[in-house]
Amino acid sequence: MARFEDKVAIVSGGADGMGAACVRQLAAEGATVFALDVKAQTAHELAAELSAQGGCVTALEADVLDEEQFRSALQSAIAVAGRVDVLINIAGGSAAGMVADVDLAVWDRLYRLNVRSTLVACQEVLPAMRRQQKGSIVTMASISGLRGDPGWAAYNSAKASIISLTQSLAWEEGLNGIRVNAICPGPVASQRMLATLPPEAFAKYDQACAIGRMGRAEELAEAILFLASDQASFITGASLVADGGLTARTSQPTEFDDVRAEIFARRARGQ
Numbered sequence: 155m156a157r158f159e160d161k162v163a164i165v166s167g168g169a170d171g172m173g174a175a176c177v178r179q180l181a182a183e184g185a186t187v188f189a190l191d192v193k194a195q196t197a198h199e200l201a202a203e204l205s206a207q208g209g210c211v212t213a214l215e216a217d218v219l220d221e222e223q224f225r226s227a228l229q230s231a232i233a234v235a236g237r238v239d240v241l242i243n244i245a246g247g248s249a250a251g252m253v254a255d256v257d258l259a260v261w262d263r264l265y266r267l268n269v270r271s272t273l274v275a276c277q278e279v280l281p282a283m284r285r286q287q288k289g290s291i292v293t294m295a296s297i298s299g300l301r302g303d304p305g306w307a308a309y310n311s312a313k314a315s316i317i318s319l320t321q322s323l324a325w326e327e328g329l330n331g332i333r334v335n336a337i338c339p340g341p342v343a344s345q346r347m348l349a350t351l352p353p354e355a356f357a358k359y360d361q362a363c364a365i366g367r368m369g370r371a372e373e374l375a376e377a378i379l380f381l382a383s384d385q386a387s388f389i390t391g392a393s394l395v396a397d398g399g400l401t402a403r404t405s406q407p408t409e410f411d412d413v414r415a416e417i418f419a420r421r422a423r424g425q
């Protein structure tokens with residue numbers, strides 16, 4: 155039996171990037187999936203494509219920044235399906251700004267987009283999961299939530315809040331059979347990254363990872379679905395780092411980095 159046969163899953167940010175990869179994998183493994191996204195057309199196209207292949211995928215249009223719209227989309231999915239087994243809350247985003255003069259409107263929006271939307275999504279699925287005495291929630295943090303970076307305090311601290319929220323909720327709901335875990339990706343070549351980053355930034359991210367390349371959305375979906383599945387039955391309150399080894403070292407280069415630099419230079423020359 156497939157891991158998600160007879161399960162109902164909701165994926166926010168399910169139209170593109172890691173969210174879409176989760177939707178594809180869940181559908182392939184037998185779940186009834188709701189792909190919620192502000193990009194309605196992309197979500198509908200994905201749902202149509204996967205449904206034509208025999209999957210059971212419904213697109214839901216909602217902006218997670220619009221609390222009323224977001225809550226009502228989640229409620230309608232749960233009402234239609236009659237239950238919800240998995241929530242994967244991917245929708246989020248970043249913005250730069252130094253602490254000394256960060257625009258508070260930017261800061262507030264980022265917290266609403268990342269932290270408050272995670273809270274709202276959890277609040278909406280909890281009643282059904284409690285009734286079922288079973289459920290699994292995966293929140294989208296980041297390795298940025300584990301450290302600080304100059305210019306990224308709003309994003310990093312928002313993701314740190316998601317990790318903390320995840321830990322508290324794991325304790326609040328553990329006796330109700332509900333597991334809550336966070337995923338902490340490193341750099342992933344998602345649609346957003348491909349659209350916004352200059353080519354030289356990709357080379358830097360590749361070199362920052364022990365395995366010499368950025369992650370793919372499909373690889374992150376594998377890690378997220380592991381947390382969401384019954385295979386992770388003893389895992390709750392955890393933050394799973396999936397970063398190609400980026401955070402596995404201190405930041406100071408050593409003489410041995412020269413060897414890696416040579417390998418990257420050879421690759422760049424196509425050797």
Ligand SMILES: NC(=O)c1ccc[n+]([C@@H]2O[C@H](COP(=O)([O-])OP(=O)(O)OC[C@H]3O[C@@H](n4cnc5c(N)ncnc54)[C@H](O)[C@@H]3O)[C@@H](O)[C@H]2O)c1
Nearest residue numbers: 167169170171172192217218245246296341342344345346
């Ligand atoms: N790409 C990375 O390197 C990386 C690393 C760590 C964490 N993350 C986190 O992963 C998540 C997804 O990032 P991605 O890189 O896959 O981005 P992406 O843009 O490729 O996908 C994000 C999806 O969320 C949707 N979305 C964005 N804002 C929304 C809103 N207000 N309401 C509803 N849907 C909305 C987008 O339309 C898109 O479909 C974000 O929370 C991001 O912070 C990304």
